[in-house]
Amino acid sequence: MSARVALRLAILALAVLLALVASMGFGAADIPVPEVMRAIGGRGDETTRTIVMELRLPRALLAFLVGGALGLAGATLQALLRNPLAEPFLLGVSSGAAVGAVAAVVLGWSALAAWTLPVAAFLGALLATFLVLFVASRTGRGLDTRVLLLGGVVIGMFFNAVILLVLTFASAETFRSAIFWMMGSLAAADWGAAVLLTGYTVPAVAVLVLMARPLNALSVGEETALYLGVRVERVKLAAYILSSLLVAAAVAVSGVIGFVGLIIPHAIRLVWGSDHRMLLPASIFAGGGFLVIADTVARSAAGPSELPVGVITALVGVPLFVLLLIRRKA
Amino acid sequence: MSAGAAFEVSDLCFAYEGSSRLALDGVSFAVAPGVLYTVIGPNGSGKSTLLKLLLGALQPAQGRVVYAGRPLPGWSRRDLARQIGVVPQGGEIMFPVTVREIVEMGRYPHLGLLGRPGRLDHAAVDEALERCDIVGLADRPLSRLSGGERQRALVARALAQQPATLVLDEPTISLDIRHEMQIFELLAELTRQDSVTVVLVTHHLNLAARYADRMLLLDGGAPAAEGPPNQVLRREAVEQVYGWPVAVGAHPGPGRDAGAPQILPLAGTDPSGEPVDGGAS
Numbered sequence: 001m002s003a004r005v006a007l008r009l010a011i012l013a014l015a016v017l018l019a020l021v022a023s024m025g026f027g028a029a030d031i032p033v034p035e036v037m038r039a040i041g042g043r044g045d046e047t048t049r050t051i052v053m054e055l056r057l058p059r060a061l062l063a064f065l066v067g068g069a070l071g072l073a074g075a076t077l078q079a080l081l082r083n084p085l086a087e088p089f090l091l092g093v094s095s096g097a098a099v100g101a102v103a104a105v106v107l108g109w110s111a112l113a114a115w116t117l118p119v120a121a122f123l124g125a126l127l128a129t130f131l132v133l134f135v136a137s138r139t140g141r142g143l144d145t146r147v148l149l150l151g152g153v154v155i156g157m158f159f160n161a162v163i164l165l166v167l168t169f170a171s172a173e174t175f176r177s178a179i180f181w182m183m184g185s186l187a188a189a190d191w192g193a194a195v196l197l198t199g200y201t202v203p204a205v206a207v208l209v210l211m212a213r214p215l216n217a218l219s220v221g222e223e224t225a226l227y228l229g230v231r232v233e234r235v236k237l238a239a240y241i242l243s244s245l246l247v248a249a250a251v252a253v254s255g256v257i258g259f260v261g262l263i264i265p266h267a268i269r270l271v272w273g274s275d276h277r278m279l280l281p282a283s284i285f286a287g288g289g290f291l292v293i294a295d296t297v298a299r300s301a302a303g304p305s306e307l308p309v310g311v312i313t314a315l316v317g318v319p320l321f322v323l324l325l326i327r328r329k330a
Numbered sequence: 331m332s333a334g335a336a337f338e339v340s341d342l343c344f345a346y347e348g349s350s351r352l353a354l355d356g357v358s359f360a361v362a363p364g365v366l367y368t369v370i371g372p373n374g375s376g377k378s379t380l381l382k383l384l385l386g387a388l389q390p391a392q393g394r395v396v397y398a399g400r401p402l403p404g405w406s407r408r409d410l411a412r413q414i415g416v417v418p419q420g421g422e423i424m425f426p427v428t429v430r431e432i433v434e435m436g437r438y439p440h441l442g443l444l445g446r447p448g449r450l451d452h453a454a455v456d457e458a459l460e461r462c463d464i465v466g467l468a469d470r471p472l473s474r475l476s477g478g479e480r481q482r483a484l485v486a487r488a489l490a491q492q493p494a495t496l497v498l499d500e501p502t503i504s505l506d507i508r509h510e511m512q513i514f515e516l517l518a519e520l521t522r523q524d525s526v527t528v529v530l531v532t533h534h535l536n537l538a539a540r541y542a543d544r545m546l547l548l549d550g551g552a553p554a555a556e557g558p559p560n561q562v563l564r565r566e567a568v569e570q571v572y573g574w575p576v577a578v579g580a581h582p583g584p585g586r587d588a589g590a591p592q593i594l595p596l597a598g599t600d601p602s603g604e605p606v607d608g609g610a611s
Contacts, residue, residue, distance in 0.1 A: 082424050140347060210444070217435055219425055223418050226387055228491070229411030229439035274425040 005278045012285035016064065019289045023063070023296040024056040028304060059189035062253065063295040063309075064288035065197045066186070067260050068205075069250040071287020073243035074261030075268075075279050076208055079219035080239045081145050087262035088247040091152025092128040095159035097251040100124025102163050102178045106170055110177075114188070117181070118252040124159075125248030131155050133240065142233045145222075148240065184255035184310040186295050193253050200249050204242045205284065211235060212276035219274065259313040260287050263321050270324055290317070334399075336495050336527040337361040337384060341393035344383055353379045355551045357393075361544075363494075364525040366517060368538040370562075371548030372572055377531040378419065380548070381499050384529065385416060398494075411439035415488030417498040420480065423472055429483045430468040433458055436490025458489035462516065478509030485513065489520075495527040496520065502534060510534070514541050539563050540587040547571060563591040 024036045031039075031048055038044035039052035073088040080086075088094070104110045104120035135151035136143055167175050214235045217225035226232045247261075264287040268279055291309070294316060298309040337360065344354040354376045361367045369377050382388040384395055386402045395402045398413065405413075415436065436458065437451045459465045462482040472480060481501055488496055496517070502510040518541050520526040532538050538545055539559040547555040547562050549571040555562040565578045574595055581590045 078425070084424055213438060213441070216431075217438055220423050220427065220432070220435070221418070221421050223387060223421075224416075224435075226407065227385060227411060227414070227416035227418065228435060229406075229408035231407055269426055273431070274427050275431055 005275075008272060008278060009281055009285065012282055012289065016285050016289040016292070019292045019296075020060050020064065023060045023292050024052050026296050026300040027051070027056060028300070030300075054191075058191045058194045059186055059295065060292050061194045062189040062197065063186050063292045065194065065201055066250040066254045066257065066288075067264075067291025067294075068284035068288035069197075069201055069246040070257065070261035070291070071264040071283035072205060072208060072280055073246045073250075074287075075265035075276070075283040076215065076239050076243040077261075078265055079215045079276065080236060080243075081149055082219060082221070083149065084266065085262075086149075087258075088243070088250075089256060089258065089261070090156075091132055091148065091244065092156030092159060093125045093244050093247045094251050094256045095156040095163070096128025096131075097121040097125035097248065098163055098178075098182055098256065099159045100127075100252075101181050101255070102166055105174050105178050105181070106166055118188075118193070121181075121255075122248055122252035125244070125251055128155060128159060129241070129244040129248065143236045143240070145236065180308075181255045183308040184257035185298075185306070186254050186309060187299075187306060188253070197249055197253060201246060204246050207238065208242050208246075209280045211239060212280050215239065215276040215280075216274075219276070255310075257291065257310045257313060259310070259317050260291055263317055264290060267321055267324055334363060335360040335396075336363045336398060337529065338396040339384070339393070340396075342380070342383060342390050342395065343392035344379060344388060344390050346379075351551075352391075353551050354383065354390075357546075357548070357551075357553050359546050359553070359556050361527060361529060363527050364521055365543040366521045366528045366530065366541055368530045368532055368542040368545045369548065370532060370535055370538055370545055371554075374550075375548040375571075376551040377548055378499055379551075381497060381529070381531055385414065385497060386410065408439050411491060413493060414495045414497055415491040415493035417481075417484045417488050417496070417501050419499045419503075420484065426471050426473065428469055428471055429464060429475070429486075430455070430459070432472055432483055433468075433486045433490050436487040439491060454492055455490050458486040461489055462486040463512070478505050478512075481505060481509070481513065485516065493526065495529065497529045499531045500533065501530070502532065502537070510537065517541065535563065535568070535593045536581075539592060540581060540590040560591050563593060568593055 021033060021036060025031050025033055029051065031052065035044055035048055036052055039049045040057070070088050074086070077086040077088065077090065078084060098121070100120035100123050101117055103124070104117045109116040109120065132148065132152045132155050135155070136148040139147045167178060170178070214225065214230045217228045217230045218232065218235060222232050265279060265283045268282045268286055272278060272282065291313065294312040295309050297316065298307045298312045301307060339360070340358045342354055342357040343352055345352050357380060369380060371377050379388065383390055386405070397405065397410070433455050434447070437447060437454060440451065441447060459468055462485050464479060464482050464486060467475065467479055467483070472483060475483065485501065502513050505513070514537050517528050517530065521528050542559055544557060545559055545562045546553060547567065554571050555567050563578060565576060568576050568578070577594045577596060579592045579594055581588055581592050583589070
């Protein structure tokens with residue numbers, strides 16, 4: 001890693017750290033930063049310690065993990081599909097997860113135990129991932145990314161139709177909770193989810209970041225990558241499966257949080273270019289940090305009630321991104 | 331066929347999936363090391379398909395390709411990429427990349443997944459940039475280059491691989507005279523000075539005639555003629571393959587290629603290639 005890349009990543013990591021600390025200060029009750037630091041150190045009064053350690057810290061960590069996973073998956077899929085419009089939910093993973101989640105709500109599993117909903121969502125996401133893979137691998141030699149794209153989109157549409165069909169016959173209460181799940185939220189965060197997601201994402205993240213150089217070649221064209229010595233089919237398959245697994249986990253714990261996985265990689269490219277050795281880790285930090293901030297706004301902006309975090313990511317993110325786009329083009 | 335050939339192609343046949351027509355039908359030839367070899371032929375005659383088979387991107391239905399004495403299936407992609415640099419027909423690049431980043435990709439086969447670029451790698455990249463006369467463009471995004479600059483950047487990437495063989499698919503398409511000549515001069519220099527073997531697909535019959543040591547003329551996937559330019563570019567063969575009447579002249583010079591055959595398509599013909607006064611309509 002060059003010194004310049006290391007410096008850029010260090011800046012982003014520092015920004016993430018600041019966002020994490022700030023996010024623990026804001027909320028229903030604002031806590032000054034020194035008290036936040038005392039609570040993390042295990043001192044200060046008990047209420048503050050509980051709020052910081054049991055509520056806000058696991059939630060902020062989960063926001064970072066989800067945002068980071070979405071940013072990384074978005075950057076990977078854009079390179080894999082060579083499509084700037086690619087984003088983590090394009091290939092039907094989120095629709096599969098939503099089918100699982102809605103099933104859990106409608107069949108009443110989610111009322112039995114809290115963990116059933118994320119598990120059902122995760123299984124739904126896996127089902128979608130492998131259905132899409134099955135379709136794409138049945139059309140000639142190798143994995144045709146155009147078929148992957150088309151197959152992902154139509155399988156997503158099919159699942160969405162299934163959801164709407166089920167919800168048509170559901171009670172008003174079920175309908176409401178299903179819609180809220182689909183809007184995305186980190187409110188269910190706890191240490192269990194944060195630890196589980198950390199253990200799950202770290203290996204996938206590590207392998208994807210190691211694939212930065214083949215992804216560089218792949219992003220300029222499959223034929224070019226092949227002639228540069230990349231084992232193209234293997235890299236494509238690994239990139240698709242690993243990014244889908246990351247998205248499946250993220251969507252299972254937090255629902256569908258849009259925008260992060262589409263825009264964060266583009267924002268990094270606009271400022272620092274497209275070298276995946278920088279882009280992939282930077283998308284993790286920027287995506288994670290951005291979602292930490294968005295979630296903090298979501299739970300503190302409108303008093304006691306929470307705003308859907310997916311709304312905040314778009315409301316805050318789109319103007320910022322447009323500003324960046326205009327300034328870069330000028 | 332010569333024992334020390336770079337490429338040895340024998341009886342190559344290929345059909346695209348779902349097509350009953352053979353895209354290549356019984357093509358055989360050999361490319362000796364250090365020569366500039368061109369493949370010519372009308373649109374759809376199988377030139378690009380032939381290149382993809384030479385490079386192992388497509389698998390032949392019949393026949394085989396041998397590179398440096400070893401059949402293609404015996405080469406790993408990485409070993410092959412250390413031997414053969416490729417300039418494919420340019421597709422659109424969707425994301426912002428600088429010229430230097432593109433050229434650095436040429437070091438991939440020498441570095442692999444985890445290798446860190448060292449002094450040798452940087453030297454190879456710098457030399458490739460210099461060779462293609464784009465040192466001043468190194469930090470420019472590829473999207474802001476002219477067609478000629480962009481093409482030289484892609485040639486530089488292939489040179490950064492430090493290949494023994496260079497394969498190019500219509501590298502001078504849509505370039506003006508100067509940029510076109512620069513590419514051909516560079517290829518000639520690479521074969522003469524550095525003993526690089528060059529295999530080139532081109533529509534430029536006249537430039538091919540001046541620079542190539544040997545050429546292969548394809549007609550509907552089958553070889554119509556093979557040999558030195560003055561044996562391949564004969565009037566009857568060219569007229570038959572391209573379906574258009576031509577005169578064949580000689581390059582007036584000055585230059586080392588004075589006398590090379592030059593194809594001059596004739597005017598006053600109908601689209602079927604028959605002379606207008608031929609009576610048939």
